[in-house]
Amino acid sequence: MGILSRASYVIRSKVNALLNRAEDPTESLDYSYEQMRDELQDVKQGIADLTTQKKRLEIQKRKLEENVEKHNRQAREAVQQDRDDLARKALEKKKSKMSQIEELEGQIADLNDTQDQLVEKKNKLQNRIEEFRTKKETMKARYEAAEASSRVSEAMTGVGDEMEDVSRSIERAEERTEEMEARAEAMDELEDSGAFEDALSDKDSIDRELEGLSTNSEVDAELETLKGELGKGEPANGDGGATNEEIDAELEDIESEMNADDLEADLDGDAEANLDEELDVELEESESEADEKRN
DSSP: OOHHHHHHHHHHHHHHHHHHHHHOOHHHHHHOOOOOOHHHHHHHHHHHHHHHHHHHHHHHHHHHHHHHHHHHHHHHHHHHTTTTHHHHHHHHHHHHHHHHHHHHHHHHHHHHHHHHHHHHHHHHHHHHHHHHHHHHHHHHHHHHHHHHHHHHHHHHHHSSSSHHHHHHHHHHHHHHHHHHHHHHHHHHHHHTTTTTHHHHHHOOHHHHHHHHHHHHHHHHHHHHHHHHHTTOOOOTTTSSEEEEEEEEHHHHHHHHHHHHHHHHHHHSSTTHHHHHHHHHHHHHHHHHHHHHHOO
């Protein structure tokens, strides 16, 4: 097989495969049905034309028959008038018309036979078309049912072209989502590790550790100061230190003593001024001591 022959064979094979994939059986059946209807219409048209031709011959035959009667009358009149010559001419024309009539009758008979054959063929073709139409509708219904069943099966199993695209879209979405989640986790991890600060700062790891230690020391010192202000710090003698409750109780005792002293001062009017001064001084000292203990 030569190159051109192989190329021609391959091209024909490709074209045939494309046509097979593009062919719709329902459309092919409808097209075949229309072709058969066109053939039936041609047969009907042929019968009509044949009938028309036969009618023309019959009309011509009737005219010839009328001429035969006419020539026959002419011959009789000529004989009655002793015109044998005219009678002879009339009879000759009559004979000619009779010959034409015989010829026309033969043609009409042939046309009748042809017409009968065409009518018979037309009836057979019409019956065939009706049978084909019934079969065509049945085949179309079966094909459409099979096609619908195939689409449903492909949708259920996910092997169809469209479902394959949908499945692939879901896979791509899942892959993209996982990629974005991994990227978000990586960003959080880099941020916690200080990698972003590394990129924005010219300090090395030692500088950052020293700064961290200095910051921790400052925080510890500030915490101790805060504890000392709130009375949470540890005293130097190892005791737990005076609590706020103890300080408040001591202040209440001082106030009770001051109230008792006030009563005595009321009884002793002469020593009132001196006692007030002493109490004020003592109260101020007590409050100072309490504040110092709280601090």
